[in-house]
Amino acid sequence: MSPKKTASKPYHHGNLKEEFIKAGLEYIDRYGIENLSMRRLADLIGVSSAAPYAHFKNKDAFLDAIQDHITLNLTSALQVTEKNCQIRKKILLDLGCAYVTFFYKNPLYFQFLFSRRSIDINTFPPFRFYSDIAAEALEQMHGHKLDNEVVRRKTIAMWATVHGLTQFTLMEGILNTDKLEDEINELLCSLDV
Amino acid sequence: MSPKKTASKPYHHGNLKEEFIKAGLEYIDRYGIENLSMRRLADLIGVSSAAPYAHFKNKDAFLDAIQDHITLNLTSALQVTEKNCQIRKKILLDLGCAYVTFFYKNPLYFQFLFSRRSIDINTFPPFRFYSDIAAEALEQMHGHKLDNEVVRRKTIAMWATVHGLTQFTLMEGILNTDKLEDEINELLCSLDV
DNA sequence: CAGACAAACTTATCAGTGTCAAGATTGGTT
């Protein structure tokens, strides 16, 4: 007699790849990468331990996919911020805040994202987006065309500050997290960029 | 008959704890934490796989020890820089350079150090040292006593910039690594701190 | 509609890992 057909789950899951990425994102968000294992995720989803390897070459490739996903979310958060920006002079501050806030909401994403080797800043979409905006904004603020090298330096330096602040935000007791945006604003302003 | 005594290694290693930390530092420096395993280190040293657990509660405690060691080295690098600083007005730039340079020499230390959860900025020795120097330096530069909150903000912001720049330095193609110190100086100066 | 084929999944297995319990070895203390 064949196994009961009553509500037995289908042999083919259907969209296991997306399900896996989703589960991975959630796991990292809650517990961090440290104890994430392919087998555990497979268990959670209710699929055999080798199933994911039909969709991802190996664990590293799976984590790459997750990294891409987070990067995408970050980029679109910045894009939304840019669209909603009313006071054009403050666009760089707004973007900085958006960056910090994104990771403040999901601290373990930050840890995960930058603990891996493979990030290449030149193709890192959030930075590319920021760079483009920054170039415009800086020249608009100064009222005249700026030397390319100057723009590049200022952009990198500002972004570095934002990135560093993000790292610190995730450490303990350094920022007044009740008014996170105010803090970030004041910190960035205190550098007189 | 007992086993040959000819040059057989002693049962007690002597200073296995230090040897383990040393081997761990070297391994991370060369290959990164990713594939570091207790067993592999034990093999390298020529000791059984359970031996380290007489000295470290678990792998995490071992990594804590290594983290402490690197942190100590970083702190003393900053202290040396401070002692050797001739032009007092440039002390903050010098410290920033020293920070970046430290990790530029050992990129994988950076990845390791900040990929772990446990860092508390308020007790993180390098930052404490930098903070103290920065407080003096800022007031000296401005020629009068500054509001505590202002000092704190500027310090955090400057340190964030340095930290962020370090992260970027370790990515590809963003800095002219031939003249690293010049680059860092110009970048920091471009913010008009 | 039948059969073939490729994609998606399971089962079984491998080497490697962290960790612990039990026992062996040793240097130092009484």
Place this chain on the structure above:
DNA sequence: AACCAATCTTGACACTGATAAGTTTGTCTG
């Protein structure tokens, strides 16, 4: 000389990433 605590080994356990071989299934072709 006897003992003790620290140090190390041996042998095990559960868990991990990964692969090979076999099973199920949707889909495409004749």
